[in-house]
Amino acid sequence: MDSDQVTAAAGRSGALDETISAWCHVLFVHDIALSIDLVAVAARLREGVPLRVRPARRSASPAQVELNPAPLRLVLDGDPIPLEAPFATEPAIEMVIHAFGAVTIRYRIRCAGSIADLARLSNALPGRQVLQDDARRRVADLVRSLSDVMTKPALADDMEDYLLFVVDAWSGGGDADAFVERHAGLLAGVLQSEPVPLSASFIEHSLSARLSYGRDDMVIVNWNAALIIDREPEDILLVLQHANVELLEMRVLERQLDRLLVRAQDLLSLIGRRRAIPLLHDARLLREFAEYQTDSVLLFEGVNNAIKLVGDQYLARVYRLASSRLHLDQWDESVLRKIAVAESIYQKMTDARTTRRMEVLEIIIILLIALSIVMAFIPGLAK
Numbered sequence: 598m599d600s601d602q603v604t605a606a607a608g609r610s611g612a613l614d615e616t617i618s619a620w621c622h623v624l625f626v627h628d629i630a631l632s633i634d635l636v637a638v639a640a641r642l643r644e645g646v647p648l649r650v651r652p653a654r655r656s657a658s659p660a661q662v663e664l665n666p667a668p669l670r671l672v673l674d675g676d677p678i679p680l681e682a683p684f685a686t687e688p689a690i691e692m693v694i695h696a697f698g699a700v701t702i703r704y705r706i707r708c709a710g711s712i713a714d715l716a717r718l719s720n721a722l723p724g725r726q727v728l729q730d731d732a733r734r735r736v737a738d739l740v741r742s743l744s745d746v747m748t749k750p751a752l753a754d755d756m757e758d759y760l761l762f763v764v765d766a767w768s769g770g771g772d773a774d775a776f777v778e779r780h781a782g783l784l785a786g787v788l789q790s791e792p793v794p795l796s797a798s799f800i801e802h803s804l805s806a807r808l809s810y811g812r813d814d815m816v817i818v819n820w821n822a823a824l825i826i827d828r829e830p831e832d833i834l835l836v837l838q839h840a841n842v843e844l845l846e847m848r849v850l851e852r853q854l855d856r857l858l859v860r861a862q863d864l865l866s867l868i869g870r871r872r873a874i875p876l877l878h879d880a881r882l883l884r885e886f887a888e889y890q891t892d893s894v895l896l897f898e899g900v901n902n903a904i905k906l907v908g909d910q911y912l913a914r915v916y917r918l919a920s921s922r923l924h925l926d927q928w929d930e931s932v933l934r935k936i937a938v939a940e941s942i943y944q945k946m947t948d949a950r951t952t953r954r955m956e957v958l959e960i961i962i963i964l965l966i967a968l969s970i971v972m973a974f975i976p977g978l979a980k
Contacts, residue, residue: 615769615779619715621706622761623686623725624838625732626845629740630698630747631892632899635669637746638694642671664839664904669694673735678728680706681721686728692735697899698747699842700739702732712783715762719787719822722760729758749892755852757845760822761837762787763830772812773826777804788819806922810911818915818922836912839904840919846900847928850893854935857889861942883946890939897932 671692677685684706691703708715722728737752744750767776777784785795785803795803807817816833817824825833864886904916920926 616711617764618766619708620763621718623704623728624759624841625702626757626842627700627736628698628753628849629700631749632698633696634746635696638743639669666696684718699846700736704728712780716783716787719790720792753849755848757841759841761834763825765828773815788822788824806918808914808918816915818919820922836916837919840923843900843925844923847932850896850932854893857939886943893936
């Protein structure tokens with residue numbers, strides 16, 4: 598969005614004289630292993646601490662965000678990465694390492710000015726190649742240095758990125774609903790990283806998935822970004838960050854299952870093929886298939902059971918809203934369906950191997966009977 602467009606949009610929404618205090622958190626999620634020994638990682642990287650977030654006190658009932666096992670949080674030093682002037686990343690970069698093999702890199706960018714400035718920052722971020730390259734380099738270094746405490750280490754090609762815009766103060770007054778309505782067009786553009794004015798219907802769609810607990814807070818979730826209006830946003834950030842970790846792991850898992858199902862057809866053909874001594878070869882094929890299948894189930898359970906929201910219905914609703922926007926339920930259904938198909942194929946391969954074993958045993962029995970009959974007519978062998 599050029600300066601004229603931003604100024605025009607700001608003028609239409611009454612934003613020219615309203616200032617905000619805001620942050621942009623840029624997330625990159627990578628998959629690097631089947632599992633990671635976090636105890637060993639913590640012993641080696643002594644600056645790492647378990648990630649625990651105390652939810653903001655939004656109700657009288659006790660609340661807790663549980664990540665089990667708790668991922669390891671590290672704060673990395675780095676030089677500020679310049680973006681479109683005057684924006685640059687903060688020197689401190691957060692890395693979160695999960696036991697099920699995911700790593701999140703989070704960059705923070707300060708934006709103190711107007712909604713138009715936040716729109717300029719949002720429009721400067723799509724592609725984010727310089728940040729993406731920096732994040733991948735850091736993750737690749739982690740894999741090289743800690744591969745001995747990882748199960749099946751490998752940096753996947755798939756990557757998930759997400760933008761989290763946090764507004765913690767604004768000068769115009771009024772509650773969060775009024776703030777959003779005053780700046781609906783610009784805020785929709787921020788969420789969409791869209792440099793052109795949006796239609797009324799698309800603005801409404803972009804701002805429709807929203808939740809509020811009080812008058813002065815709100816969460817708006819979209820596919821590629823979320824807007825958080827809150828003075829204490831860390832618990833919301835954690836929930837949305839974990840939702841993106843789940844999305845990446847489901848994408849990685851589905852791709853692994855696709856490869857497994859393609860391989861299954863070849864395995865069925867090999868098991869059914871006539872061979873002189875099939876049983877040892879068949880056992881190896883079945884063992885390999887069962888190992889991949891077990892890895893898939895363990896990853897699915899590890900990811901889906903990693904977060905628990907205890908005593909805080911608002912955070913649970915935020916998580917459900919994020920799940921809906923990121924289509925996590927559809928990903929889960931697709932993965933579960935393919936796991937069931939893999940189980941069915943494994944059962945068919947086991948049945949085929951059992952049938953082959955019975956055929957071999959029958960042949961052996963027939964040969965032994967024939968041999969005993971022949972031996973009866975050979976002089977010196979008959980008893």
